[in-house]
Structures are given as C-alpha cells and as structure tokens.
Amino acid sequence: MTVIYLDNNATTKVDPAVIDAMLPYLSEYYGNPSSMHTFGGQVGKAIRDARSHIAQLLGAEESEIIFTSCGTESNNTAIRTALAAQPDRRHIITTQVEHPCVLNVCKQLEKQGYTVTYLSVDWQGQIDLLELEAAITGNTALVTTMYANNETGVVFPIEQIGAIAKAAGATFHVDAVQVAGKLPLSMKDSTIDLLTISGHKLHAPKGIGVLYVRRGFRFRAFLLGGHQERGRRAGTENVPGIIGLGKAAEIANFELKYMHRETRLRDRLEQGLLSRIADCEINGHPTQRLPNTTNIGFKYIEGEAILFSLNQYGICASSGSACTSGSLEPSHVLRAMGLPYTILHGSIRFSLSRFTTEAEVDRVLEVMPGIVNRLRELSPFTSDSAGWLQERDMTIAGAAT
Amino acid sequence: MWDYTEKVLDLFYNPKNQGAIAADNESGIAVVFGEVGSIACGDALRLHLKIEIAQDKILDARFQTFGCTSAIASSSALTELIKGLTLDEALKITNREIADYLGGLPEAKMHCSVMGQEALEAAIYKYRGIEVEHHEEEEGALVCRCFGISEPKIRRVIIENDLTTVEQVSNYIKAGGGCGSCLAGIEDLIQAIQAEKAATSARVNAELAIAQDYRPLTTLQKINLIQQVLTEEVRPVLLADGGDVELYDVKDDVVQVILKGACGSCSSSTTTLKIAIESRLKERVLPSLVVEAV
Structure with a gap:
C-alpha cells in the first residue's frame, strides 16, 4: 500500500536531493572540519556553503547561524542564554500553547525562582497583544513564543510581539520550527533576537537544528567544550546533517514562491471535508494560519480511532486526543483554546508538504466520510443525543496552565 | 503507534454486536443498558443487555462506544464474552478476562478493559435496582x-x-x-x-x-483464623463494592455469616458467598469449610 503522508508538522520526508548532497559526507569526505589538512578543510568549506544557504533562508548573516542537534536544543539554549544575558531580570513571558521543550524549561525555571507568565489564547488559537502589554515589565528578561503553532498552524503576530518586547528591553526568542520553509523570513528586518529552526521539519534529516543569534547579542554557550561554531556550541559538527540542512534550505528558498500550491491543496482538503461531513469544525484561526496545516474537530468520535481507520488506507495524520498521546489528557493547545471536549477528542491534524499531490488529497476526501460515519454509528453520542451527561460533555475544557 | 494485537484490530475494524437493543415489551424479557465514561473523559460505553427474566440470563448484548481503537475492541469483546451467561456468571467477568480475550492490551490502554467491566456492572446493577x-x-x-x-x-x-x-x-x-x-x-x-x-x-x-x-485446629484457632481472613482479605473487596460481611457463628465446618450493605440486597449474593467468601476460607483455613448466610 502506498503511503499518503499528511503528517508533515511531525516530521518530513528527506528530499532525495538532500540525501544525494549528504551521501559523500557519510562516505569519502569523513574529515573533521577542525583538522589542519586539506582533507578536513574541504569539509569546512562545505559547511560554510551550507551556512550560507541557511542564512539566506532566514534573511540573516552567516555569522548569526549556530548549528545545534535539534529544535529542542536550540530552544533550551535560547532561553538559558537570554536569562544569562540579563541576570537581574527574573520574569519570562511565553504562551500556553508552546511546545513542551519551551513549557517544561519554563516550569523548571519557576522552581528556580523565576516568574513565568503564560499568555492565553482565544478560541481561534490567537494571543491577545493587550495581555502581553499588561504582563511585560522592566523585570522581563525574555519573551519566548512560537512563530506558528504546530497543532493548529495559527501564526502569531511576531513583529508586534517583538516591538512590545523590545520596548521593555526584553530579549525576544521565536520558535520558528514550523515556519522555516513555509513563510518568508527576514531576520535583518526583524525584532527577533534568537530564532529556532529544525532540519527534519523542512525535508532535511533528524538530528540537526539551528539557532539564529542576532549579531551583538550577549550570547552564552549552553554546551561547553571545543571551539566549534566559534565557541558558541561545542561538539564536533554533525557534518552530513549540516550539509543536508544546507541543501534543504537552498531548495526551500526556491520553493517558497510555490507555497500557494500547498495552500490550494490544503483548502481543497479542508473545504472538501467540511462540505462532505456534518458536525465538524476547523480548529484555529481561518486565515492567520500556516499554508500547509488544517486541524479539524470531528464531533462525537475519538481521534485515535480515526487515525487507526485512516491507517488502513495508508493515510498518515495525527490527533490531539488523549488516547493518541497516552497521557490521558487531550492536547494542551486545544484545551488552552477552550474548545468543547467533543472537539478536543475528535481532532485530526492534516499537514501537507510540497510532495503532497491532488490525488492524495482526493483520496482522503474519498475515504474520510465513510470512516467518520462508521465511528459515529458505533458511538453513543449524536448531534441530538440529549440527556446522557450532555451538559458535562459539551462544556468547555478548562484552560491549560 | 500503539502495538495492538491482531484481535484488537480485527474487532475494531469488524466489531461484533454494535448498536442498541430496542425495548419491545416482550413478555419475560427485560432490556436494560449501563453507561460509563463521558466525552470529557475521552471514552464512554453504553452497554445494552437483553435479559431472560426467569433464567436471569443474558440473551443478547450490544454496545455503543465513543473511544479509541482499544475501547471499541474491548466493548465488542465484552459482548462476546457475556452472551449466554447468567447475570451472576457475567458479574464474575474481570477486566483481565476482557484483555485476555483480546490477546492483551498495551499497559496504557488497560483502562479500556476496566471500562467494559464497569459498564457490565452498571447494566446489571441497574437491572437489579442497586445504586452503585x-x-x-x-x-x-x-x-x-x-x-x-x-x-x-x-x-x-x-x-x-x-x-x-x-x-x-x-x-x-x-x-x-x-x-x-x-x-x-x-x-x-x-x-x-x-x-x-x-x-x-x-x-x-x-x-x-x-x-x-x-x-488439627482447635475450635478457637479456627474461629480466630476465619475472623482474620474475613477481616483482612474478604471485607476489603466487598467494601469496595459497597457491601460487607460479618461472622455470625461457626458450627463444626459450617461458617455462618451475615451479608450486609449492597451484598444483603444483591441477588448475586450467592455468588459472593461462594466465590468471594467460601473459596477464600477453604484456601486459607480448612478445605472442608462450608459457608452459609443467615
């Protein structure tokens, strides 16, 4: 069975051109870029080229690019360095819908004496700038938010957030893992001080990430050791990963102008599902959204059961339901949006890539109504199921903290 | 991805006994359903039973489930397990048996089997008028x-x-x-x-x-031991179900007990007596013991 991969916000297929670019660095060019011989030196040259492509994708300078092992490392590093840069400030502002690699760092920092404000989001997943303005003080060391949410694709007003952060003298870090390669980025015209991206979300392999650090920022290294990355991130370079990400960035730069293709396919999928299936809703802002993501809540049925049904057809998606995570609680993002439980547990995210075809989208449209109908026939809940625990079930989930 | 057994996937993709049972006022037949869970919890099961009143027997069992793959498979497994059983026999079904029928469930999904057992109890208690x-x-x-x-x-x-x-x-x-x-x-x-x-x-x-x-045990030792087993092993289980037991007398090998709480009014009290109390006392004290309620 051929796989229809619509889970690109989880990870992406490595572009065949990326693999081709990497392969020599897994075989003949195994030199260490730090070595003082031509054999290692030519690897160093390849890394400089890769860095240049990434700088171009971010609209940044090459010296502002630090290679890391993943998005999580970049986010951890960014938060720690921002706090170290202004040690007298003890307040952090983030949002309730961040990735766990930001939320869990913030929770730990709270135990270490920092105060953290978790900005709420509205039912469309958007933050309120007035809440940010009210929360920020001269004690705020860092404002850290995602550029776009991984589950809903909702895009935050980054430059407006940055302007507020800058006015208060706080560092501004942005987790752009879901955005790089999907929306144009230009660090030189931005208020962003620190920005995270991850290779495997843009058709490079897993195990390579980037932290952009604005020139002049008082950076403190997270990993200490050798002088790699100009002493800002020790550890022998993941050469094949860096070369792969360089190639992926080069391709992404070129492909950005074709993003409307993905948007069209996403809309075809979304409108197709909404018109074919009753009692379902889009989760997230209708327009302030990534071009490739749709998150839809199918009422009265449970997401994991939908995923296993889709799996029968080779269709890969994901869900914010509790049973998917194994954590017993549904997605913290959808809960923060205050959606009813019937939407939370029945939410499915489809995330497309440039490899997605119209035929694949049409296949989903073909099988999805049958899947939803079958599960609804199994379910004791229906649109008119009055009585049974209805009041409690339909209530709105409490905001996550 | 969850590592489900073939049996779980089979019962998810091709569930047996799905749907409701309509009450058609047939004489000698009762139709009842039991519910557990809610949309808020992420899973819910409504179990429908068709009971032959005279024989206290489950003629048909059907389910409606809101939940994941293993919740649907567990519900279907439950209906297969209990069809044809008397209500007392059905009450003996444990969540472990539901999981075993499925060839096992992932640890994190065991609550699906517990939900099945709870819905079964809810349905039978409802039929018997016991408020759990x-x-x-x-x-x-x-x-x-x-x-x-x-x-x-x-x-x-x-x-x-x-x-x-x-x-x-x-x-x-x-x-x-x-x-x-x-x-x-x-x-x-x-x-x-x-x-x-x-x-x-x-x-x-x-x-x-x-x-x-x-x-051989003296009468005093025997009574002490019986009292101890009742207090430490039997009562905690009964209390969990809202029931209780008290030792009344011991005459030779006959142990007389008073069933209390939910056990007193529960029509499965014979089962409770034999399974929960007598077999435990036989095992722990003397194999020749017989338990009767007074």
Whole structure:
C-alpha cells in the first residue's frame, strides 16, 4: 500500500536531493572540519556553503547561524542564554500553547525562582497583544513564543510581539520550527533576537537544528567544550546533517514562491471535508494560519480511532486526543483554546508538504466520510443525543496552565 | 503507534454486536443498558443487555462506544464474552478476562478493559435496582478529581489486578493521569494495600504452618483464623463494592455469616458467598469449610 503522508508538522520526508548532497559526507569526505589538512578543510568549506544557504533562508548573516542537534536544543539554549544575558531580570513571558521543550524549561525555571507568565489564547488559537502589554515589565528578561503553532498552524503576530518586547528591553526568542520553509523570513528586518529552526521539519534529516543569534547579542554557550561554531556550541559538527540542512534550505528558498500550491491543496482538503461531513469544525484561526496545516474537530468520535481507520488506507495524520498521546489528557493547545471536549477528542491534524499531490488529497476526501460515519454509528453520542451527561460533555475544557 | 494485537484490530475494524437493543415489551424479557465514561473523559460505553427474566440470563448484548481503537475492541469483546451467561456468571467477568480475550492490551490502554467491566456492572446493577454511585459517594472519598474516581474504585483495581505502581493505576482507571495532584495519595493507597497483603499472607501462613504441622485446629484457632481472613482479605473487596460481611457463628465446618450493605440486597449474593467468601476460607483455613448466610 502506498503511503499518503499528511503528517508533515511531525516530521518530513528527506528530499532525495538532500540525501544525494549528504551521501559523500557519510562516505569519502569523513574529515573533521577542525583538522589542519586539506582533507578536513574541504569539509569546512562545505559547511560554510551550507551556512550560507541557511542564512539566506532566514534573511540573516552567516555569522548569526549556530548549528545545534535539534529544535529542542536550540530552544533550551535560547532561553538559558537570554536569562544569562540579563541576570537581574527574573520574569519570562511565553504562551500556553508552546511546545513542551519551551513549557517544561519554563516550569523548571519557576522552581528556580523565576516568574513565568503564560499568555492565553482565544478560541481561534490567537494571543491577545493587550495581555502581553499588561504582563511585560522592566523585570522581563525574555519573551519566548512560537512563530506558528504546530497543532493548529495559527501564526502569531511576531513583529508586534517583538516591538512590545523590545520596548521593555526584553530579549525576544521565536520558535520558528514550523515556519522555516513555509513563510518568508527576514531576520535583518526583524525584532527577533534568537530564532529556532529544525532540519527534519523542512525535508532535511533528524538530528540537526539551528539557532539564529542576532549579531551583538550577549550570547552564552549552553554546551561547553571545543571551539566549534566559534565557541558558541561545542561538539564536533554533525557534518552530513549540516550539509543536508544546507541543501534543504537552498531548495526551500526556491520553493517558497510555490507555497500557494500547498495552500490550494490544503483548502481543497479542508473545504472538501467540511462540505462532505456534518458536525465538524476547523480548529484555529481561518486565515492567520500556516499554508500547509488544517486541524479539524470531528464531533462525537475519538481521534485515535480515526487515525487507526485512516491507517488502513495508508493515510498518515495525527490527533490531539488523549488516547493518541497516552497521557490521558487531550492536547494542551486545544484545551488552552477552550474548545468543547467533543472537539478536543475528535481532532485530526492534516499537514501537507510540497510532495503532497491532488490525488492524495482526493483520496482522503474519498475515504474520510465513510470512516467518520462508521465511528459515529458505533458511538453513543449524536448531534441530538440529549440527556446522557450532555451538559458535562459539551462544556468547555478548562484552560491549560 | 500503539502495538495492538491482531484481535484488537480485527474487532475494531469488524466489531461484533454494535448498536442498541430496542425495548419491545416482550413478555419475560427485560432490556436494560449501563453507561460509563463521558466525552470529557475521552471514552464512554453504553452497554445494552437483553435479559431472560426467569433464567436471569443474558440473551443478547450490544454496545455503543465513543473511544479509541482499544475501547471499541474491548466493548465488542465484552459482548462476546457475556452472551449466554447468567447475570451472576457475567458479574464474575474481570477486566483481565476482557484483555485476555483480546490477546492483551498495551499497559496504557488497560483502562479500556476496566471500562467494559464497569459498564457490565452498571447494566446489571441497574437491572437489579442497586445504586452503585450512591455507595461510592457515601463510602469513599474522591481521590482523583480530574476523572472523578473514588477510593473504593482505586482499591478494587489495585487488589484485583495486583498493581504496584501509580503509573499502572493511571493506565487501568486513569486516576492520577490528569493534573497529577492525587499521585501521592494513590501511592499511599498502593503501599497500604501491599502492606495489608504482605501482613495477611505472612500471618495466615504462619498460623497454617502451625496448624498443619502439629495438630488439627482447635475450635478457637479456627474461629480466630476465619475472623482474620474475613477481616483482612474478604471485607476489603466487598467494601469496595459497597457491601460487607460479618461472622455470625461457626458450627463444626459450617461458617455462618451475615451479608450486609449492597451484598444483603444483591441477588448475586450467592455468588459472593461462594466465590468471594467460601473459596477464600477453604484456601486459607480448612478445605472442608462450608459457608452459609443467615
């Protein structure tokens, strides 16, 4: 069975051109870029080229690019360095819908004496700038938010957030893992001080990430050791990963102008599902959204059961339901949006890539109504199921903290 | 991705006995349903039973389930397991048997099998006019507020499945899987139950060894031992279900007990008597014992 991969916000297929670019660095060019011989030196040259492509994708300078092992490392590093840069400030502002690699760092920092404000989001997943303005003080060391949410694709007003952060003298870090390669980025015209991206979300392999650090920022290294990355991130370079990400960035730069293709396919999928299936809703802002993501809540049925049904057809998606995570609680993002439980547990995210075809989208449209109908026939809940625990079930989930 | 067995996937993709049973007022037949869970919890099961009143027998069982793959498969498995059983026989079905029927469930999905067992009890208790919820609220404090789970329920699942960690308890009945503020309480409960169990078996074994090695039990020893087993092993299980038992008298090998609480009015009390009390006393005290209710 051929796989229809619509889970690109989880990870992406490595572009065949990326693999081709990497392969020599897994075989003949195994030199260490730090070595003082031509054999290692030519690897160093390849890394400089890769860095240049990434700088171009971010609209940044090459010296502002630090290679890391993943998005999580970049986010951890960014938060720690921002706090170290202004040690007298003890307040952090983030949002309730961040990735766990930001939320869990913030929770730990709270135990270490920092105060953290978790900005709420509205039912469309958007933050309120007035809440940010009210929360920020001269004690705020860092404002850290995602550029776009991984589950809903909702895009935050980054430059407006940055302007507020800058006015208060706080560092501004942005987790752009879901955005790089999907929306144009230009660090030189931005208020962003620190920005995270991850290779495997843009058709490079897993195990390579980037932290952009604005020139002049008082950076403190997270990993200490050798002088790699100009002493800002020790550890022998993941050469094949860096070369792969360089190639992926080069391709992404070129492909950005074709993003409307993905948007069209996403809309075809979304409108197709909404018109074919009753009692379902889009989760997230209708327009302030990534071009490739749709998150839809199918009422009265449970997401994991939908995923296993889709799996029968080779269709890969994901869900914010509790049973998917194994954590017993549904997605913290959808809960923060205050959606009813019937939407939370029945939410499915489809995330497309440039490899997605119209035929694949049409296949989903073909099988999805049958899947939803079958599960609804199994379910004791229906649109008119009055009585049974209805009041409690339909209530709105409490905001996550 | 969950590692489901073939049987789970088969019953998910091709479920048996889905749907409701319409009450058609056939004489001698009762139709009843039991419910557990809710949309808020992420899974819910409505189990429908068609009961032949004279024989107390399940003629048909059907399910409606809101939930994941394993919740749907567990519901279907339950209906297959109980069709044709008498209500007393059906009440003996444990969540473990549902899981076994499916060739096992992932640890984190064991709560799906517990949901099946609870819906079955809910349906049968409803048919018999026993109010389960009432007992729980009165007799047990709510431990897990996120999922609304009381202490007797947690005790029962720990005892019946011999659970030793908080994580297992969350996997089996979700308790502790939400905000996590009750984790310490569940931990204490597990320790208490494990301690009770260890103490009981140590003492009973010691006394059994004395009894078997030297001479037959004296009447006094026998009564003491029976009292002890009832207090430490039988009553905790009955209490978890809102029932209770008291030792009335012992005449030779006949143990007379008074069934109390839910057990007193429960029509499955014969089962309780034979399974929960007599077999336990036979095993722990004397194989020749017979238990009767007075």
